[in-house]
Amino acid sequence: MAWAIGGANDAANSMSTAVGAKAITPPKQAVLIAGVLEFTGGAYFFGKSVTETIRKGILYPDKITDPNILVYGSVAALLAATIWLVIATKFGLPVSTTHSIIGGIVGYGIVYAGFSVVNWGGKMTQVVLSWILSPIIGAIMAFFVFKALTKSIFERNDPVKSSKIWSPFWVGLAFVVIGTMFYIKVLHGKDLGRGVIFYGIPAGLVVFLILFFALRAKFPSSDPFIGVESIFRRVQVITSGYVALAHGANDVANAIGPVAAVYAVATMGMAGMKVPVPRWILAMGGLGIALGVATYGYRVMETVGRRITELTNTRGFTIDFSAATVVLVASWLGLPISTTHVVVGAVIGVGLARGVKAINKDIVRDIIISWFVTVPVAALISASLFKVLMIVG
Template sequence: MLDHWLVWLVVFLALAFDYINGFHDTANAIATSVSTRAISPQKAVMMTAVLNFAGALVSTGVAKTIGGDLVISPSLINAEVISAALLGAIAWNLITWWYGIPSSSSHALIGGVVGAVMISVGYEALNFAGIGKIFLSLVLSPIIAMVFGYIIMNVLLLLFGRFSPIALNDSFRNMQLLSATLMAFSHGSNDAQKAMGIITLTLLSGGYIDTLDVPTWVKLSCAAAMALGTAAGGWRIISTMGNKIFKLETINGFAADLNSAITIFTATFLHLPVSTTHVVSGSIMGVGTAKRVKAVNWGVARSMVMAWFVTIPLSALMSAVAYAVIQGIISII
């Protein structure tokens, strides 16, 4: 009976993680369009919520990667381990949200799983080849986004640089709505699948399903949780993403969103989880560098990069503590 309730605890925590991911990462899809005033914040949030929901239903490839590549076998872990992993990731997400630091929910989740598995079963249960592939995609994606953001921005300047800034801003305001739409849809297509993968892994390890295929109710509930979280907004991080890295104009916002959407769609197609926070940050830095290297606030960029590096070990530590607390509670019960 306890195992049954622990499985439902995992489902609840995974949906809570998805909800928090929604308002934590709302900035990814709308920060540029809000900061350039291409769309009002309220309309941007609601548009993103709907598109996040739709995007979450298009694929389950990333979910299968998360569910299948973190541990050697689902039989080696249980709901207690995954509950601790989610608690560690949620705690880190809330801390970084409170301080307005655009850290990665994906890194937090991976760190949470690693920490919980190591303290409970041991490192031998971890699938280091799979974790390495996931980690590589998380690390390389913002670098790729920065490079291609720089290239796309330079192409746009080459094509439209002869026009006045006022004319460019007016022309690209509507174009930015299109790129923000693509960005919101791509965000849902990648991020919501991470919670899907965790729930599916739990159901498989508990014997509730026979294969690593994501049940329909899991898809719908994760999509809904992310959409509701997005609707709640994430204004603290929107300020950092939209204003503090680089002062965006509409042509810059269009380039950053378009580049981010292409990068994330490519990762989803390859069944690779990426950090949408890092991809968007990298895109903004690349776009800003195309204008002028000194136009980018590299102090903020440094703080964000530091958050990238510390997220996995600190969320792993938090999940390890959470596992110890869960074990203590179970022993008392």
């Protein structure tokens, strides 16, 4: 399940822009970076230690009191999410893991207790909003960031001189976001101001100073455009690695949450509504993710990194920076944002900054369709599996 849920689809997103811009090459480097960071830095060491057996208010808990129903339902939801994600990955479609599992939970809930068991005005409304908000906000952010980066460097009379001034600024600004996101997404901090002051600004300042003095000594190339891309090529590996770390710390732990719920209910009954996630479960999830990236993730990397629009290192950097910023602000404001959808939206935004013709509209159409069918398809598969499990059980 972790192989499909985390590795083959979601985790591949973290490496897709770096692969598309040729900052790293699949499968070896992408597997090494994504696999190690997702497993050690994310899913295992920073994974959430508490999970809810009835996930985040999707179903009303008072309507499910039988522990066996919770076990069968969680297994059906995970299997349904796995099946759907394998199908989506087969066609290279980047879909939301969280939405897939939500669909699975809705499916078994409706079969067991009817439509009234679903909290339609809560979590489900947020899911629908995230379909709309995530790609739009990601695209707008990436569009303007890329325009600003282009004007500050590439459109100046002396791109080499401008690069020495502005490249450290943009890279430093990215690390302000990365440092702040580390505090909020990995360390689960709640105070945005504290994250910016004590994590973001120090990280950004250190990187700014290092790059500023390094560029004064020697510029990477006599060709200013090649030189700028070579600067951002190295930085993009770091930003993509951060996305993998944050993904492992959050989405992966969420994906294996139902497994921990099954384990808790099986060993403690309904008393285990909130339980620590055993480390061996996190370890199994992390291992599955690494294997998923290694064996199947290349399909999603190909779609996001190469088939939507042509990427360079500055464009890839823009996407990572924009996606990280949007997710950071959304997390702080409590807005329903899908990381997968934000990344795809940012790729589209960078393409639009170069003109509509730079976008592969057929691929974008297929991706959007896959987003809207994720919840209902996962729900139908889960409902069918739940009925079978109930009969067998």
